[in-house]
Amino acid sequence: MGKVEVVNGVETFNGEGFQLAMLDKVIAAARANSVWPLPFATSCCGIEYMATMGTNYDVARFGMERMSFSPRQADLLIVAGTISKKLAPILKQVYEQMAEPKWVLSVGACASSGGIFDTYSVLQGIDRVIPVDVYVPGCPPRPEQIIEGIMNVHRLVKHESLRRRYSDEYKHLLTKYNLNEDE
Numbered sequence: 011m012g013k014v015e016v017v018n019g020v021e022t023f024n025g026e027g028f029q030l031a032m033l034d035k036v037i038a039a040a041r042a043n044s045v046w047p048l049p050f051a052t053s054c055c056g057i058e059y060m061a062t063m064g065t066n067y068d069v070a071r072f073g074m075e076r077m078s079f080s081p082r083q084a085d086l087l088i089v090a091g092t093i094s095k096k097l098a099p100i101l102k103q104v105y106e107q108m109a110e111p112k113w114v115l116s117v118g119a120c121a122s123s124g125g126i127f128d129t130y131s132v133l134q135g136i137d138r139v140i141p142v143d144v145y146v147p148g149c150p151p152r153p154e155q156i157i158e159g160i161m162n163v164h165r166l167v168k169h170e171s172l173r174r175r176y177s178d179e180y181k182h183l184l185t186k187y188n189l190n191e192d193e
């Protein structure tokens with residue numbers, strides 16, 4: 011007789027010489043525990059992100075110490091800091107170059123809404139050019155808040171079915187942002 015066990019948050023059915031689990035749950039758990047972040051840091055919030063990466067907070071606990079400055083080898087775009095309108099097309103290009111599945115974390119008031127910079131030159135929120143999965147409030151947010159944001163991304167990754175990214179809803183979202191899903 012086999013028995014049901016939960017291993018790393020994945021429900022498994024174990025018997026003598028075999029272990030069964032849903033493939034999409036195993037893939038989701040693997041993804042959630044090895045997210046490769048791409049930090050797009052432009053100003054003060056970027057410094058908070060650096061502190062988050064440091065030994066005191068240690069995101070290596072979550073399998074995230076490997077930062078990727080190459081979009082094609084990154085899963086999570088972390089936008090931390092003020093984004094000028096001139097920089098917006100570059101941000102969008104970086105997002106487009108990331109392979110699916112990918113997630114976006116907007117860190118701080120500037121990235122999320124333009125913050126205090128309600129001016130002609132500052133983008134009033136990165137969700138004007140790319141879809142955002144999780145927002146972290148604050149000016150600047152403390153590393154604990156950034157970690158909470160990262161945990162929320164992990165929750166999304168763990169519960170996102172393999173097919174969600176190919177759903178009509180997601181395709182509609184990409185079309186809305188004028189993003190080419192094949193890139």
Ligand code: SF4
Binds near residue numbers: 054118120148151
């Ligand atoms: S939200 Fe505040 S701390 Fe973060 S980049 Fe903007 S001004 Fe700096």
